[in-house]
Amino acid sequence: MTGDAAEPERTVDAFVAEIAPGVLAPGVRRRDAVLVMGPWLAGTSSVLAALRNRLPQNTFIESTGLCDGDAPMAVVFVVSAVAPLTESDCALLDAAAVHTDLVVCAVAKIDLHRRWREVLDADRQLLAAHAPRYGAVTWEGVAAAPDLGDIRLNGLVEALGTQLADSQLRGRNRLRSWESQLAMAAWRYDGAADSSARAARVAALGASRVEVGRQRRMARTERAVALRSRLQQARVQLSHFARNRCTSVRSELQEDVASMTRRSMATFPADVRRRVAGVAREVDESIGEHLAEVADVLGLQTDSSFSESVSAEPVGEPPLTSRRVETRLMMLLGAGFGLGVALTLSRIFAELAPELTVAGAVLCILVGLAVTVWVVGMRGLLHDRAVLDRWVCDVTAALRADVEQSAATRVLAAETALTVSLAEHDETRSAVLAAELRTIDAELRQHALARARAVTARDEHLPIVQRALDAVRAELAQRGYARITHEEEGR
Template sequence: MTAPSAGKPTLPAQVKQARESLLATLRELDPQVAKWVEEQRRARSTKPSVVVVGETNRGKSSLVNALLATPGLSPVDAEVATATYLVFDHAEDWLAKACYPGQLAPVGFPLEELIRWVSAAHELPEGQLPPRYVEVCGPVPLLERLSLVDTPGVGGLDSAHGELAMEAAANATALLFVVDASAPFTATELQFLRAMADRVETVLFALSKIDQFRGWREVLDADRALLAEHAPRFADALIHPVSARMFEMAGRAPNEQAATMLREKSGVAELQGALQELLVGRSVMLGEANTLRALSSALAEQHAILNAERRALSSGESEAEQLRARRDELTVERRSSTRGWQLKLRGEVQRTRVELGHEASRQMRDAQSYFRQQIDSADREQLVQLPQQVDMALQTISQRVSGQLAHRLNQVTDVALAELFSAEELDIIRAQFARGGGPPVVLRPPDKRPPTAEDKLLVFMGVSGGAGAAKLAAAPLAGFALFNPVVLPATIVIGLGAGWWMARTRRHAADKQHTKQWLVESIADARSTLDQLVAEQLIEAEQQLALALDDALSRRIEAIEAELKEVDKTIKMDAQERSKKLALVTKRIKDVAEGRERAEAFLGRIRTLRDRARAE
C-alpha cells in the first residue's frame, strides 16, 4: 500500500468531509430527513465481530480465555457440544444467558454453570432446552471494542462442523484461525481456507502452544509455504505465535517482572493489539459507508421531488393533468383486488415456495446420502458422535434456506414495486420505507407452545437477513445491502435441529441399522418442520407485503395531491416570480444530483478497497 501524498487528505477524512457537506445540503431541503440520517449514523453499531475457528484440540478456547484475560471462562473441553457457540460481549457486570433467537426468551444462569449449557459431557439443567448459542458478557476491556465468538471444534473442519463454522465466519468482520505448533497445516485446514478465500475479507492466524513445541519456528515457516502454495490469498497474512499457557502463568508469577516477561513472550498482547488496530478502523469505514448509503437514498428522494416541482413550474396545467391521471390510476390499483400488482405478488410468492421446496428437498437428500455413507464406515465411537453431526447439517440447511428466503422476498418485492411505480417514484418509496422505523416485513416465528417431549426434538434457530443469529455476526445480507439498495428487507425466523436433542434424550444404539433408521426419521421430521415453517413465513410475508405496498400506494396518492396543490399555486404566479423560482429549483436539482454522485463515488471507493483487501 502506498503512503498518502503530503497534504492530501486520507480517504476517511475525505469521506467525513463529504458526509458533512451532503448533510448540510439535505438540511436545507428537508431538515427532518437530515435529522433521520444523523440518527441512523449515531444509532448504528460499529463494533466489529471476530469469529474464532480451528480444528479440535488446537488450543482455541484457551486462546480465547487469554485474549479476554479471564482464565477458565470459555470451557476448554474436547466434548463441547458442536451446535453451541459462545458469544462474548461487554457489560459492566458478569452475566450469562442461553439464547434461542426468534423462539424463546433468553434464559439467564450463573456463570459457574456455563459448562452445563455448552458441553455434551454435562447435563443441562432440568427442563431446559439446548440453546442455539450462549452469550457471556463482562467487564473485559477488549470487548468494549469488539465482540468475540468461540465456535465449537468437535467434528473437525472436514465435517459438517466446517460448513457451520464457515457460515459463522462469513458473517463476521474477521476470522481468527487457530492452528497449533505441533505440525504444519493439515489438508482439511487448507481446504477450509481455500473455501473461505472469497467469503471473508479479513483473516488472522494464531500459531498456538509455542511453549510446548521447540520446533515451532520451523512449523511457522512450513505454514507460510503451505499458504503460499494452497491458499495464496493468505500468503502475506501475519501468523501470530502465541502461548495461552504462558499468559495464564503470568497471573501466578511470583513478581511483576516475571509476569511482564511471561506476558510478552506469550504473544497474546501483540495479537490483541493486532485485532484492535486492524478491525476498529475498518468498522468505522463500514459505518461511514452505511451513512453514505442513507444519504444517497435521501438525496434520490429529494431529486425526484425537485424534478416534480420543476415540471410544475415549467408545464403548469399540462403537469396538473398528468398528475390527476396518475392519481386516478393509482387509486384504481389500490381499490382493485384482482389486477396488477396483487396478482404479481401472489404469483411470485408461490414461485418462491416451489423453488425453496425443491432446494430444501435436494439438500436433505444430500445430507441423508452423506450420513448413510458415514454410518457404513463408522466405528462405535463415531456412531455415538453422529447425531451431533446430523444436527449441524440440519442447522446449516436451515441457515441456507433462511438466507435464500430473505433474498427471494427482496426480489419479490422489487417485482411488485416495479409493477406499481415508475423509477422516479421508486426513489421516493425506497426512502420512505427506509425511514419507516424498520422493515415493513418482519416474519414471525411459529406460535409458541408449552414444551413437550415431542417439542424438545425441535430446537429452533433464528436467522436474520442482515444480521445472523443475534450477536453472532452481521446479517448474511448486510454486505449485499450496503452496496445494493434492496427494498423491503425481510427478517426471517425459521430453523430446526433434531440430532443433538435426540442424542441427549434417547439412548443411542451402536447398531448401524438402527442408526440408519434413526437418521431417516430425524431428517424426515426436520424436512416436515422446515416445509411447515417456510409455508407459514410465506403466508405471513404475502400479507405483510400486501399491506406495505397498499400503504405505499396511499402515500403516493397523498403526495400527488400535495403536488397538485403546488401546481395550482404556480399557475397563479406571474412570469417573473415563476422564472425566479424555476432557476432556484434547477440549481437545487443540480446540487442534489452532484451530491448523490459524490456519495456513490465514495461508496465505490470503499467497495474497491474492500475488494482489494480480499484479493491481497
C-alpha cells in the first residue's frame, strides 16, 4: 500500500484518536481484493469466474484466499433466487463484512427462477431489518452461467466498478473497522461489568454456601440421632436374643431331665455347664458382631472397650443331698406295698397249686422285695429329676441375668466409645466444611472485587469509547449518504 493510498486510513485514525485517545487501532491488513462469497450452492463460483473475466483489473478472491487478520476492499454477497435469506445467511455476511463497508449483493440463477425479483425484494427487506447498515446495499440480479439465455452481469459489474472507484472507499472501510473495534470494546466493558457467567457462578457459589452451612448444622444432629437410634435398637434386639436363647436352652435341658436315667445323672451337671458356657459365648459373639456392625454402618472407629465379654457366674453342683428320713419313709411304704403284692400272689398260688405253697411263698417274698426296691428307686429318681429341673431353672435364670447384664453393659460401653468417636468425626467434618466455606467466601470476594474493578473500568472508559463509536457511525452515515447522492446524480 502506497503512502497516498494509506492517507485516508491515517486521517480516520487521527479522527478517532482525537476523540478517544489510547484506544487500540484495528489490527487488520487491508487486501486490495474483492471477496466473493455466499451460502452453499448459491452460485458463488460462477459469479467469481464471471467477475474475473469482466473486471480483470481487479482482484477477486474466495474466503479461502484470506488469512487471519486480512480484510477485503469490498464484499460481493451472492445468494440464490430459490428462496429468501435465512438468519444463518445474514450471520455469514456479518462475519465477512465486519471490517468492510462496501457490500454489493447479487441474486444468482435468475435464468431458472421467474420469481427472482420477489425473492430479491424479500432479501433486501430481511437484510435491512437484520442490520441498519445493509439498508443502502445495492442489489442486482445475475445469471453468471445461465442454462437459458445470455449472461446477465452488467448491473453487478457497473455497480461494483462505480463503488470501487469511490475515492472515499478506503476511509469508509477504515471507519467500518473502527466501528467493529469500538463496538467490541464497548461490549467487553459491559460484559466484564455485567457478566452473566460471573452472575451464574456467584449464584452457584451462594447456593453451595447455603448447602454447606445446612450440612454443617445438620450433620451433628443427624449422626447423633442415628447413633442413638441404632444403639436403642441394638439394646432391644440383643436383650431379646439373650432372653430367647436362655429360654430355648432351659427347655432343652428340661427335656433331658424328663428322660434322664440314673446312669446319665452323673454326667448331667457337666453337660449343663458346657451348654451354659456355649450359650454365654454365643450371646457374647452376637453382641460383639452387632455392635461392630453398628459402628461400621455409622462409619465410626470400633474400640475394643465394648468388644470385651462379661464372664458369666460359674455353675455349681446340683443340690442332690442326703435324704435319710425321706428314704426310710419310702422304704417303709415300699415294704408295705411289696408285702401286699407278696400276700396277694401267695393266695393265688395257694388256690392254683396247693402242693407248691412253700415254693410260692418264697417266690412271692422275692417278688415283693423286688417291687419294694423298684418303688423306692423310682421314687428317688423322680425326686432327683424334680431337684435337677429346679436346678436347671435356677441356672438358666442366672444365665439370663448374666447375659442381659452383659448386653446392657457392653451396649453402654459402646455408646460411650462411639459417642467419643462421633465427636471426633464431627470435629473433622466441621473442619472440612469450614474450609469449604472459607474457599467459597474467598472466591465470592474475588468475584466481587473483579466486578468492582470491571464497573470502575467501564465507568471510566466506556463513555469515551461510546462517544468515539457514535462519531464513527455518524461519519459513516454521512459518507454513505454522500456516496448514494453522488451515484444518483451520476445516473
